[in-house]
Amino acid sequence: MSAELDVAVVGAGMAGLTAATELTRAGLDVRVYESSDHVGGRTASVRVDGYTIDAGAEQLSPHGYRATWELLARLGIPESAVPLIGGPIAMWRDGRAHAGVAEPRGLLTGAGLSPLARVDLVKFQMWLAQRRGEFDTDDPDRTCLADTTVAEFARRYHPDVHDYLLQPVAGTFFGWDTERSSAATMLSLLLAVGDASSWRTYCGGMDTLARRLAAGLDVRTGQEVQQVVSTGQGARLQIGSETVTARSVLLCVPAPVAARLHPGAPEPEGEFLRACSFTPALKVSCLLDRPLAPARGVPPYVLLTSQAEDDVLSAILFDHQKHPDRAPAGAGLLTLMPNAATTSDLLGLPDAEIIARLTDAAARYLPGFTVANRRNFVHRHAHGLPEATPAALALRSRFMARRLRPIDYAGDWVMLRPASEGAVRAGALAASRVLSRLRAPLSIPTQARSRRVETA
Structure with a gap:
């Protein structure tokens, strides 16, 4: 059994990286687990022979992406880097x-x-x-x-x-x-x-923002979480033969994956997860x-x-x-x-x-x-x-009013907004929910800690 974390984040896409960044800034001990060998999720880019290939997301807009632009400004990424x-x-x-x-x-x-x-x-x-x-x-x-x-x-x-x-x-x-x-x-x-x-678009690939966020976090790539179980006041993650405990777990993965990792989700969480195709x-x-x-x-x-x-x-x-x-x-x-x-x-x-x-x-x-x-x-x-079906929309308001629990969620599906902005907004919202539950101090300055991306 490993030492307890404040927050374990499952998924190093834009939702997970945004949430982890906000929680780390608040002084919590946060670790991100990613099953693949890279960060960015559906905003990932591949580099080969001088080509930069956007494997998922293709573009963003100066309009309707307020949370993304605020995050870029905070990281010091200028508008000229998003031509x-x-x-x-x-x-x-x-x-x-x-x-x-x-x-x-x-x-x-x-x-x-x-x-x-x-x-x-x-x-x-x-x-x-x-x-x-x-x-x-x-x-x-x-x-x-x-x-x-x-x-x-x-x-x-x-x-x-x-x-x-x-x-x-x-x-x-x-x-x-x-x-x-x-x-x-x-x-x-x-x-x-x-x-x-x-x-x-981003100069250098659509994963630019994800890579910048990950550079300031404890990210473990190549580590697949098999199951997440609530323990009452916290949660337990099974990662291969390793068990990790955390005060809070954020499932920042697609809804069908979240439902598989946390099959015991209470209603109305489970109902919305099942509807989010x-x-x-x-x-x-x-x-x-x-x-x-x-x-x-x-x-x-x-x-x-x-x-x-x-x-x-x-x-x-x-x-x-x-x-x-x-x-x-x-x-x-x-x-x-x-x-x-x-x-x-x-x-x-x-x-x-x-x-x-x-x-x-x-x-x-x-x-x-x-x-x-x-x-x-x-x-x-x-x-x-x-897919943002009418059936999922009909269940969303009850899901958004759910109680604060040790296991919570983030992803573009939470907002039913199929875009990276939806993921960023969901990540920020999830971070605020975790902070509210853990009553973490929001105004105490914390010393920046050096983080690195580790590959299993």
């Missing part, structure tokens, strides 16, 4: 890419929508503007659309609004099936983050010997391929357009993403088969792709993003 992304978002239709998706100019260019659909898009935007105050990313369950799916909401408008806007955006950026996921959550997020022309995510990175783009128009950052156009791909991301450091000079880097309907079928296949399916599909959109494609990597996330 604008180069290139627009385009939609494939009628054999070519139409730029302007999720931007005001889309009303002029069409962005893949038919003339009649553009009229309905204006109606849609007017409806959103009139009800903007009803949509809150922290409380999407309180909006008028809490019990409505994206597909149900879209039936108010021309079919193109769903097929060439809502479905491709939901499928690419959230991995969602629009027949299952919440319109309230999606519209709250779209209103919060603003148009795509303002989106940003996740969609899987899958990406194939393509290292190119030169940058490629669709044959006509401005080279995009993202080319969306709706299910109406392609039964395999959801999008092609041109990472060399996102930021120059993602690929060596003169080279190119792409990310291929399958659509939501295909991802589950592909997830368990061998890498070679996944690569063949997706690269064969991509060749349709990019002249010269087969010749330029030099090397590929597959990135799997069995728990990609919280």
Whole structure:
């Protein structure tokens, strides 16, 4: 039996690292356990041969990411280290890419929508503007659309609004099936983050913030927690043959994983955990010997391929357009993403088969792709993003009002906000709950302690 910790954090994604940082600043003895060999979770990046590959999250926004920007400022990471992304978002239709998706100019260019659909898009935007105050990313369950799916909401408008806007955006950026996921959550997020022309990325990879946070913490990578059990005033963790006790444990992992680690969760915690389903995510990175783009128009950052156009791909991301450091000079880097309907079928296949399916599909959109494609990597996330179903939204308020207990939770699923900002907010909230329960002093200065990342 190891010495007792104040707090054990399970998971070194953005939620876990944020919570651990806040609790360490408050003077508590905190340790983070991560089953993989790296920090960042779904914001991880991979570096190979001069390429920086974002294996999960792709971008953030200057709008709707208040907690993230506050954390960046506190760490001394300047805005210049989070530059604008180069290139627009385009939609494939009628054999070519139409730029302007999720931007005001889309009303002029069409962005893949038919003339009649553009009229309905204006109606849609007017409806959103009139009800903007009803949509809150922290409380999407309180909006008028809490019990409505994206597909149900879209039936108010021309079919193109769903097929060439809502479905491709939901499928690419959230991995969602629009027949299952919440319109309230999606519209709250779209209103919060603003148009795509303002989106940003991190210089050096999307794991920049995670790596900076981890540098100041006691993080143990390669250590998988098998079970967490409440002991009344504290909790016990089983990690291989080792047992660790802590005054408090934070499960900063996807809801299905949290439910497995803590099967005895009391209600209403357990009910919400079971309702928080996740969609899987899958990406194939393509290292190119030169940058490629669709044959006509401005080279995009993202080319969306709706299910109406392609039964395999959801999008092609041109990472060399996102930021120059993602690929060596003169080279190119792409990310291929399958659509939501295909991802589950592909997830368990061998890498070679996944690569063949997706690269064969991509060749349709990019002249010269087969010749330029030099090397590929597959990135799997069995728990990609919280699905944010109306059923989960209906249970969230009771979960948020739960009692303070030795075992608590953090993650984007707590906020039902499938984005790194949701994870940061959930981590900060979890830290405040732990401090309230342990009655840790918030105002006593603590001497900064040197921490390091250890690998088992």
